[in-house]
Amino acid sequence: MKSIWPILIVDDEEVMCESMAAWLREDGHRVDTAPNGRRAVEMAQATDYAIYFIDLKMPGGMDGIETMMEIRRIRPEASIIIITAYATVDTAIQAMKEGAQEYIVKPCNPQEISLLVSRILKVRKLQRENAILRKKLSRQYNRFDVITKNARMQEILGLARDIASLRSTVLVRGESGTGKELVARAIHYSGDRASKPFITVSCAALTETLLESELFGYEKGAFTGAGGQTRGKFELADGGTIFLDEIGDISPKLQADLLRVLQERCFYRVGGTEEVRVDVRVIAATNKDLAQLVAEGKFRDDLYYRLNVIEIKIPPLRERREDIPLLAEHFVERISHELDKEVSGISSEALKVLIDYDWPGNVRELENAIERAIVTCRNGTLEEGGFSALRVGARQPWTVPDLPLAELERQAIVAALERRSGNVKEAAAALGIDRSTLYDKLKRYEIRR
Amino acid sequence: MTTLYIVAVGPVPPEPMEWIQAAAAEWFPFPIQRLETLAIPENAYNTARGQYESVEIMKALARTAPRDTARILGVTAADLAIPMLSFLFGQAQLDGIVALVSLCRLRQEFYDLLSDEVLFRERTVKETLHELGHTFGLTHCHDARCPMSLATDIVLVDSKNERYCARCGAYLARRFASFNGAHS
Numbered sequence: 128m129k130s131i132w133p134i135l136i137v138d139d140e141e142v143m144c145e146s147m148a149a150w151l152r153e154d155g156h157r158v159d160t161a162p163n164g165r166r167a168v169e170m171a172q173a174t175d176y177a178i179y180f181i182d183l184k185m186p187g188g189m190d191g192i193e194t195m196m197e198i199r200r201i202r203p204e205a206s207i208i209i210i211t212a213y214a215t216v217d218t219a220i221q222a223m224k225e226g227a228q229e230y231i232v233k234p235c236n237p238q239e240i241s242l243l244v245s246r247i248l249k250v251r252k253l254q255r256e257n258a259i260l261r262k263k264l265s266r267q268y269n270r271f272d273v274i275t276k277n278a279r280m281q282e283i284l285g286l287a288r289d290i291a292s293l294r295s296t297v298l299v300r301g302e303s304g305t306g307k308e309l310v311a312r313a314i315h316y317s318g319d320r321a322s323k324p325f326i327t328v329s330c331a332a333l334t335e336t337l338l339e340s341e342l343f344g345y346e347k348g349a350f351t352g353a354g355g356q357t358r359g360k361f362e363l364a365d366g367g368t369i370f371l372d373e374i375g376d377i378s379p380k381l382q383a384d385l386l387r388v389l390q391e392r393c394f395y396r397v398g399g400t401e402e403v404r405v406d407v408r409v410i411a412a413t414n415k416d417l418a419q420l421v422a423e424g425k426f427r428d429d430l431y432y433r434l435n436v437i438e439i440k441i442p443p444l445r446e447r448r449e450d451i452p453l454l455a456e457h458f459v460e461r462i463s464h465e466l467d468k469e470v471s472g473i474s475s476e477a478l479k480v481l482i483d484y485d486w487p488g489n490v491r492e493l494e495n496a497i498e499r500a501i502v503t504c505r506n507g508t509l510e511e512g513g514f515s516a517l518r519v520g521a522r523q524p525w526t527v528p529d530l531p532l533a534e535l536e537r538q539a540i541v542a543a544l545e546r547r548s549g550n551v552k553e554a555a556a557a558l559g560i561d562r563s564t565l566y567d568k569l570k571r572y573e574i575r576r
Numbered sequence: 577m578t579t580l581y582i583v584a585v586g587p588v589p590p591e592p593m594e595w596i597q598a599a600a601a602e603w604f605p606f607p608i609q610r611l612e613t614l615a616i617p618e619n620a621y622n623t624a625r626g627q628y629e630s631v632e633i634m635k636a637l638a639r640t641a642p643r644d645t646a647r648i649l650g651v652t653a654a655d656l657a658i659p660m661l662s663f664l665f666g667q668a669q670l671d672g673i674v675a676l677v678s679l680c681r682l683r684q685e686f687y688d689l690l691s692d693e694v695l696f697r698e699r700t701v702k703e704t705l706h707e708l709g710h711t712f713g714l715t716h717c718h719d720a721r722c723p724m725s726l727a728t729d730i731v732l733v734d735s736k737n738e739r740y741c742a743r744c745g746a747y748l749a750r751r752f753a754s755f756n757g758a759h760s
Contacts, residue, residue: 146631146658152670154726155715210660234625234662238728 132177132248133157137167137194138210139185143233147180150237151244164189164197171198176205177251178244183211183218192225199226204254206247273309274457277447283310283439290437291318296389298374298434299412301441303556304491307412308370310439315368320408323367326360330381331373338381340397349398361394361405368408374434375415375426382427389433409434415561444486444493451482454490458497459509470501473509484517487547487557537572540565544574578646580604580708583611585633585652585676591693592679592700596651599701603740604708605752606646614640616654627657630667630676637674647673647711649704655680665727666703668710675707681730695734702736709744712751717744 134156138144144160151158159174161167165188167181179198183191195207208229209222222230229243273284290297291314299307308327315325333341340349344359360369371377377385388394393404411434420426444451455473463470473481477500486492500513530538543554555565568574582597593610601608620632633650641648656664656678665682668675682699684692705723717724720732722741727733740748 140659142629142631143659146629146667147660149667149669150658150661150664153668153710153715233660234657235660236728237661237663240661241726241728 134178135176136180137161138182164194168197179207275450287314288317295436297410297437299439302443304489305441311370311410320367326364327370329372331376335378345397346399364407365405371411374411375413382430386430444489462498476511480514578644580606580608581648584613585650586616596704599704628654630656634674650676666707668707671713675711677703
């Protein structure tokens, strides 16, 4: 079997080059030879050799060490083996200091060379596999990457990079589906904490008690069913970042507990007496107006100021329509690959529908719409018909009718709910009010979902 | 029809030449002929090492090869080496016409052991198949029992079989099926 790793032998003696090359070729290697250092450097520029055998003593021009240093400059990853018939400890040390991987004295046992070459190539193979895995991992990460050409979003990404290695708390604001978690991930993975955990907690999804044990963990016997000591998200995120989504929904008690963690970097597990210290960066996110909640007395002002050290506000998709074709293309490529379905792109008519739509559910809604269209696509291109569900909500030029303000509001609420199949959370987000306000209005206008 | 030539390089006893000829006839579908013994080129001897440069002997073999040569296999009792390596059991041009086998280190006596003709014959056959295999494009095989596996000491030679593994055998069969002349 042919090896994919080429080898270069550099020696002024032709017989040495050719005999060694012939021997290595019998082992399936691709082997080239160079009669001097200058030629070797030229060849190294043209070909990425895995191993260089370089004779230490080459009369005239570059000697082995100079050749090695020049090749090392061009190909820092290459393995260099210095060959000499004049073995001295000094030259061996010098060669190794300058970056030779091995130093061999000719003639040497065939087994020695064979083992050396296979050992180096094994490492190269592992490095290559590692690089492939890293690439795959980075592709996975790209799943969460922020795709934009919008100037405001570019500024946000720049800020995310700038603050990545700071420990300061960050508050990410934006409507549902705008990509608050993506921005949080971008901050985490661009900074010093990238190799440490990124832990996500959705604060709205859990009751106060559950959220408390979820965040801080619990001791054995802390409550019924607490069978053993369990670490909470803060402990799991030690050294890394904890992303607290929908922070505006946490109870007053948890607000107090969280404030303590932010101030003192320590907490107690539920039912525990031992203080737990952690080094965690907190990134919180909300689609609510926290300042308003503070004004209404629903959110602690001291916690708000602790969280709001650095604020990032993500614009909704309707305010960055130039990103819609870019995002749509990205989702088509990714989702069609994941679903193993051949879809080449989106027709210009369909793209117009996407650009015209207001996307109350933002990027997440766009992603879902694309996935739905891909699933039902039959001819390899996403057509207008694949997005018929959006047409109801497409922007239409409209004039405001002369109606009482309350009636206009009622109609807006009904329309928002209809477009989202009665989903209050999404309708509230689209209307720019919180859920409880929407419930109040539903009650006032006697609207049934 | 081209021919596989076998030639002694320097003095070689008749028995190994016969073993080699029989092994070549069993595996390679060419007329086989012996050539007159070739003298070891004087410039092949490396006085500093007390060994013979295989490259010089192979050059002499290439010069000796008749026009209708399919392959030419030299057999020598000399201890072979190349500048980089301390010894060789043999050498071949990968996908070329010249192969060379040294009997020196295949004998038990080289290792100060009692002579063993059976072992010597087996080793000679294995080394013959190995070097001729290279001339037909076979590189080292990962199956340690295949004669095409790399042997860097005599123990590894002894762990080989006297027949190609299925993969190498199949490769040679395909190669011979498409063989249409010299240097193919």
